[in-house]
Amino acid sequence: MQHVEGCDIVTTALAFDGDWTATVTGEPLDIAPRFDFRDFCVRVAPYADVEEWQRFLGETFGSRAWLWDIPDELCFDPGSRELAGAAFHLPGGDTDAEDAARVPAAPLVRPGGLRADEVRGFRLEVTTELCRAPGDTVLTCLRDLDVLDEPLEARIGIAPDVALLVQRGAVVGWSLTDPVRYLTCGFAAPDPAPPLPATRLLFTECLDLVTTSVFDGVRDREPAAVARLLALDHDLREQREDRCRVDAMSALIVDLVEDYGGR
Template identity: 70%
Template structure:
């Protein structure tokens, strides 16, 4: 299948998805799929590949391809700050099923992959679906290409219109660190949903306006994360961002 990513820039699907485990950098609000483990390795990786990447003040999503074979070798997706309305999230289709696959660029040149603008949250945040816009929900999806474990590109009219991450709590981390291989604890799963409420609109706007009720929720999440004894690595990943919000909006 040939897919359009940016205007006239196209890729062809393959049978080889990425093997890398996703890393959900919660303080950075992005999902990375690649083997690099620090900033220096990431910069080398960018220099050795082509595709969509950050440049100065422009921060699109990343899809990076090997220069020799033009195969997809890494990806990075930014989480939207805007949560879709509950009724829109309920319209996210469950079909078609995810089909594992990779991508091969049809030509070796850079392009720009726009970030998603709408975050649709499944019940219990068992899946996050990030869409180009909510109009995508007005028509069925054509395909879901599983480019990595639990990560899929959403296709409509042979154009990539979004992406999804299944079981996002499992992949929580900070920066470029690998996520904890152990299963998430029930307590951290619950705290994840509370934290995601706080770092996305509309509740984020209330936090930034220092609304007393929103600030109380922020402080409660901060205290619960600090008191969490199990699953500390994931709790610390959540705390990295929640703690910053407390410093900025709840300590004055």
């Protein structure tokens, strides 16, 4: 192991997919994440539309979408083998509050990049557990709940507010801090202004609706659940400020209203 100058972590090989490994470096990506709420996907990448995304995938290697297979993405430059971009999918349902409370506070996030140890593809499985911190200040996505039975070895901040979780030398999840700040539609850059308190409340209500048992009630068209959906749709429409973030949430909620709201 080797200390990285100017960085508080040490380089080490991280396992992602069997024998595929990457080395932690001192150079995280300087790209703000984009939280596409409709697709439940967090992207950290330079592309701004579908065509650029497809070109980006063709010019990099690593874990990426292929036909019907949609794993999480970690894409590397074939020349330098440095991390060039990432995309993570949030699990559809959240973990119960008791388990979410077990997510450890330590260790703290330390910035670091990734360099692939060899130029070849691998597959990064999507996570299965969504753990929400109080107030949804942090969203932590884990491989499985067994991760919570042991301490974390490291949190490696590969981009602003985006960290990989490491346990026993393997990546076992990822986290997004202050997710409301990065809400956006599609591949658009998020609003650089800080989110309003009202937007944060709406964000929590949206997550409550789409990641808990309330969503089952919506799909079953239970009156109370549908009423909650329609009330949320109304509140999103009525908020006049912070529209970029509100529109990002509305993109999904409007779809649900059309499917289950009786309109």
